[in-house]
Amino acid sequence: MNRVRNPFNALFNEVSSVQEEVSRLFGRANPFTHAAPAGPPLNVWEDDQALYVEADLPGLDPAALDVTVTEGNQLTIQGERAAPDIKGAVWVRQERPIGRFSRAVTLPALVDADKVEAVYTDGVLKLTLPKHEAAKPRKVQVKSGQ
C-alpha cells in the first residue's frame, strides 16, 4: 500500500493509514482491499431447526441473484454487480468489485431445499435453510432395564 501522498492526485486521499496498521497488528485488516474476492464473504450459524447463511452483497439487484441448493448440502450463490453508470465520470479511486461472482459451499448438514428462504436487506443476503428431518437432533428416550 502506497502511503506517500501523491501531490498530483491530491483530490481524494486517504487521510490516515494508522488505523489500517493497527488493524493489521490485531488481525482485523480488511482482507478484501488488495485481492479480488472469489465471491461474497459468508457467515454461517445453526440452531436445531435450521442453518442460517448471510452474505455481504451491497448494491445488488435482488433479481440478479441466483441461490441454489443441490444434493441437499451444496449451496451456490451467484450474481452480478454492475459498475456505477455515471455519465462523463472519471475514476479517482476504484476498490469496489464489479462483475460476475459465484460462491459455492458445502453445508455442514442436509437441508430441505424446497423450504429455503432468502431475503435481501440493506445489502445483506440472508438465507434460512431448514434442516432435513434426518439432520435434526432427536431426543432418545432411555428406558430403564430390569
Add this chain to the structure above:
Amino acid sequence: MSDLALKPNGTTPAADDARAATVAPRVDVLETENEFLLLADLPGVRPDAVDVRYEQGELTVHGRRHDAAPAARRPLFGEYAGSHFHRVFAVTDTVAADRIEAELKDGVLTVRLPKIEAVKPRKIAVRG
C-alpha cells in the same frame, strides 16, 4: 464547516461498543464536471446508523452494522466480522461543503460533493 450527520449525534458511534472490530469499507470515487461522487460499501448498515461528516477538508464516513444474530444460533463459520465501518478522506477544497448530500441504499452509501462554481468548466464565448 458542514455536519451531515444523518442521525442525531448523541454518543459517538464508536462508544456504543468499544470492543467491536472496525473495518475500512471499500470505496469508489468518481469525478464529473460538477461534482465528486463517493460510493462506499456498507452492507448491513441502515441509514440511521451512518455518520457522514465534512470538517476542515476531511470527509469521514462511519457506519455501524445492526445485524446481530440471535443468541440461540451457534456460529459455524464466519468470514467477516466487525460491526463498524470507518474511513477518512482528505477532500480538495474546491468542494461546496454546504451542498454535500448523502444517501444509503442497499448497503451502498453515495456521497455527492458538488464543486464550487469557480472550478466548474465554463465555456468562454469567443468574439469575432
